[in-house]
Amino acid sequence: MxxxxxxxxxxxxxxxxxxxxxxxxxxxxxxxxxxxxxxxxxxxxxxxxxxxxxxxxxxxxxxxxxxxxxxxxxxxxxxxxxxxxxxxxxxxxxxxxxxxxxxxxxxxxxxxxxxxxxxxxxxxxxxxxTLVNALLMGGAMLGLPLVAGLWVRARRQVLDAMREQAGQLLREQVLRAGQARDQERARIAREMHDVVAHRVSLMVLHAGALEVNAPDTPTAEAAALIGRVGREALTNLREVLGVLRSPDPVRGPQPTLADLDRLLDQSRALGIVVNRHDEGEARPLPPTAERTAYRVVQEALTNVHRHAGDAETDVYVRYRPTELEVLVRNRPPTAANGDLPGSGWGLVGLRERVELVGGRLEAGPRDGGGFQVLAGIPVA
Incomplete structure (x- = not known):
């Protein structure tokens, strides 16, 4: 305007x-x-x-x-x-x-x-x-407007210099903020590598040793599963560290709905009954929508493992005309299960992820027991 x-x-x-x-x-x-x-x-x-x-x-x-x-x-x-x-x-x-x-x-x-x-x-x-009038008219028509013009030009030069200085200060501030952000990202990457990657690597090594020296087949299979999950976690962790270390990283392949069955099989291998239900006509969707849906199911299953133990879980993937709806609901656990430690920010981060793509997320206990997570992700 x-x-x-x-x-x-x-x-x-x-x-x-x-x-x-x-x-x-x-x-x-x-x-x-x-x-x-x-x-x-x-x-x-x-x-x-x-x-x-x-x-x-x-x-x-x-x-x-x-x-x-x-x-x-x-x-x-x-x-x-x-x-x-x-x-x-x-x-x-x-x-x-x-x-x-x-x-x-x-x-x-x-x-x-x-x-x-x-x-x-x-x-x-x-x-x-007359001489006096000629001098007065010359001063009025030459001196005063000339001085006014010189003052306006000097004022413009001062304002231009101030704008240039303000722009330079702003550019320096943005540069310093970017440097501080890059340093903080690098520090976070180092902390994650030193703490998380080291612990997960130890877990994978112990799982491999247990698989080799397992006294029976079920134990060996469980150890192999732990090893595979741990190696996938290390792969994902390397991708995250790459994002943190580089302002424009080259991302690896991201999970989509085609990888959903493999995710469900990992939970089934741990003894949980997981049922998948697809509703509507499946069709190609934007990669962002499929990746978000995968993360919703992943986080919901993680919460089932952490808080509900062996509770039977249903995963619904509903193809709506304008959105992809994902519903994960579990029944009450059949046996007492001690809660595993967590960050406490899983659902918060999941809600932010869904809302960033313009979707909605609802999570809470069900009537009669159990828990459910419902996400609507726009695809149109």
């Missing part, structure tokens, strides 16, 4: 200035704001129009306005164009040589105009032909 208003003002201001110069020039030749001229009205209107047109384009070309203002003042004591030219000279002439050239030319012009007026007769000789 502000930029649009500035553009509109930028287009209107030159024409408003040109119109003002034209009207003031006509008023000066009529005698109400200057020296009355005996020339025909069309001639006066043409000169005033030339002054107005030159003022319109003074923001781009200064010297036509200077030339027109000089002729109009020396010939008719028509002062508006000369006054505007002095102001633009202060704002636009950056080289000292050009500025002094303009001042010298303007002083010469006012001296010439005063001489012409001095040799004239009547009111013009009285107004612009």
């Amino acid at each position: 502000i930029d649009r208003a500035s553009r509109v003002a930028g287009r209107i201001t030159p024409w408003a200035l040109g119109t003002t110069v034209f009207l003031l020039s006509m008023a000066s030749t009529a005698g109400s704001m200057g020296v009355r001229s005996a020339l025909p009205l069309p001639v006066l209107a043409a000169v005033a129009a030339c002054c107005g047109v030159a003022a319109v384009f003074a923001g781009h070309r200064l010297w036509p306005l200077v030339a027109v203002g000089a002729v109009a003042y020396a010939w008719l004591v028509m002062w508006p164009a000369a006054l505007v030219a002095s102001y633009y000279a202060g704002t636009r002439l950056r080289r000292r040589r050009d500025l002094w050239l303009y001042v010298g030319g303007a002083v010469t012009l006012y001296a010439l105009g005063g001489l012409i007026s001095h040799r004239s007769e009547g009111y013009r000789a009285l107004v612009a032909g």
Whole structure:
């Protein structure tokens, strides 16, 4: 809105200035704001129009306005164009040589105009032909607008410098924040590697040893399953560490609904009855939606293992027209189960993940016992 208003003002201001110069020039030749001229009205209107047109384009070309203002003042004591030219000279002439050239030319012009007026007769000789009046008019039409233009230019330069300094400070702040973020990500990656990866590696090694020295087949199979799950956890952990260490990491393959049965088989191998129910017509979905659905089921099954033990669990995958609905519900456990330790942030993080893709998540106990997690993930 502000930029649009500035553009509109930028287009209107030159024409408003040109119109003002034209009207003031006509008023000066009529005698109400200057020296009355005996020339025909069309001639006066043409000169005033030339002054107005030159003022319109003074923001781009200064010297036509200077030339027109000089002729109009020396010939008719028509002062508006000369006054505007002095102001633009202060704002636009950056080289000292050009500025002094303009001042010298303007002083010469006012001296010439005063001489012409001095040799004239009547009111013009009285107004612009005396030395005092010539000096006063020169100061008013040369000195004051020139000083005003120089002040405006200096103020613009100060504001531009302040904006540049503020932009530089902002860029430095963003750079420092990015460096601090990268350092914190690297620190978190090191902590995760030192703590989590080390412990999971030990678990995999012990599972492998148990598989080799297992006294019976069920124990060997359970140890093999623990080893596979641990190695997958290490793989996932390496991907997470890669995300933390690099601002633009190359991600490995992400899980989709095609990997869901393998996830359910891992829970079944631990002795939990897991039933999968697909409803609706299966179809290709956006990778983000499938990955989110997989993570919902993964977190829900993790909570079943942690809090419900051997409770039978149902997993529903429902293909709706505009969303993919995932429901994981477990029945009450048949035996007492001590809760395994957890971070306490699983469902919180899961809710954030689902809401980031525009979905919804509901989680809570069921009537009659058990727990359920319901997620709706938009796919349209």
